Amino acid sequence: MDKINRDKLYLDAKAWVLEAGEQIRNKINEPRVIETKSNPDDLVTEMDKQTEKFLVEKIKATYSDHYIIGEEGYGDELTSLQGTVWIIDPIDGTMNFVHQQKNFAISVAVFHDGIGEIGLIYDVMADELYHAKRSEGAFKNEELLPEPRQDLKLEESIVDMNHYFLCPNRIVDEKIMHQMIRTVRGSRTYGSAALELAYVAEGIIDAYLSMRLAPWDIAAGVVIVNEVGGNVTTLDGDELNMLGNNSILACNPKIQEQLLAFIKNGRK
Ligand code: 2AM
Ligand code: CA
Ligand code: CA
Numbered sequence: 001m002d003k004i005n006r007d008k009l010y011l012d013a014k015a016w017v018l019e020a021g022e023q024i025r026n027k028i029n030e031p032r033v034i035e036t037k038s039n040p041d042d043l044v045t046e047m048d049k050q051t052e053k054f055l056v057e058k059i060k061a062t063y064s065d066h067y068i069i070g071e072e073g074y075g076d077e078l079t080s081l082q083g084t085v086w087i088i089d090p091i092d093g094t095m096n097f098v099h100q101q102k103n104f105a106i107s108v109a110v111f112h113d114g115i116g117e118i119g120l121i122y123d124v125m126a127d128e129l130y131h132a133k134r135s136e137g138a139f140k141n142e143e144l145l146p147e148p149r150q151d152l153k154l155e156e157s158i159v160d161m162n163h164y165f166l167c168p169n170r171i172v173d174e175k176i177m178h179q180m181i182r183t184v185r186g187s188r189t190y191g192s193a194a195l196e197l198a199y200v201a202e203g204i205i206d207a208y209l210s211m212r213l214a215p216w217d218i219a220a221g222v223v224i225v226n227e228v229g230g231n232v233t234t235l236d237g238d239e240l241n242m243l244g245n246n247s248i249l250a251c252n253p254k255i256q257e258q259l260l261a262f263i264k265n266g267r268k
């Protein structure tokens with residue numbers, strides 16, 4: 001993808017994400033219709049659907065030859081990442097949106113022929129935009145995000161994981177995960193994969209582990225984490241598949257080997 005096209009795409013994507021965020025903020029206190037999807041804790045609201053529809057309409061009107069993968073179904077059914085593909089989560093952290101009216105994000109990535117070119121994660125209520133273009137640095141608003149700390153030790157790390165890892169589960173022995181929690185300095189869970197990846201990029205947490213995330217949960221975050229020099233792989237250390245679900249480990253490279261060793265030890 002040439003630079004001029006990418007710069008225009010980036011400006012358009014950024015403007016649409018900011019506009020979508022403003023629309024959500026303007027309606028944040030309105031009564032909400034909440035439905036459930038795969039299970040009673042898997043929530044969706046009109047706002048998720050409206051926001052995805054808004055973004056898809058903007059993209060289709062301006063870039064009729066681009067493809068879209070979106071959580072709420074307004075995009076395309078894709079079997080390949082050839083061409084230019086937008087990967088959209090209109091509200092990542094819908095449970096936080098419903099219960100807290102904060103701590104959720106709009107996540108938008110643009111991939112070209114399988115390569116992540118642009119990542120945008122907008123913390124709507126904090127008005128903080130994490131953004132990156134491949135090879136041009138990653139930013140939080142105007143501030144350049146630093147490279148991951150070189151002197152980091154696992155014992156001084158903050159590791160973020162979904163608490164399902166600490167319950168009996170089919171992915172990894174929970175006792176090994178308890179050991180991991182006891183080894184590191186602290187653990188966190190924020191409830192928005194996109195923001196959790198943005199925090200790894202920012203270096204305010206050192207690792208994020210999650211099970212079975214969809215492309216729209218992680219696409220923008222992967223671009224931003226990679227851009228600062230962080231690593232994102234599957235829990236087994238393999239490359240991600242952006243057309244399917246992935247269990248992921250995103251982290252500062254200094255602690256990657258040790259975290260992968262823990263997981264390998266407990267892997268089912
Ligand atoms: P969502 O809010 O867009 O659904 C919560 O820990 C994180 O996991 C959120 O980023 C959430 O995205 C994501 N997630 C993925 N699949 C989910 C599911 N089936 N139920 C709830 N959250 C899910
Ligand atoms: Ca969802
Ligand atoms: Ca999501």
Ligand code: CA
Binds near residue numbers: 048071091092093
């Ligand atoms: Ca979502």
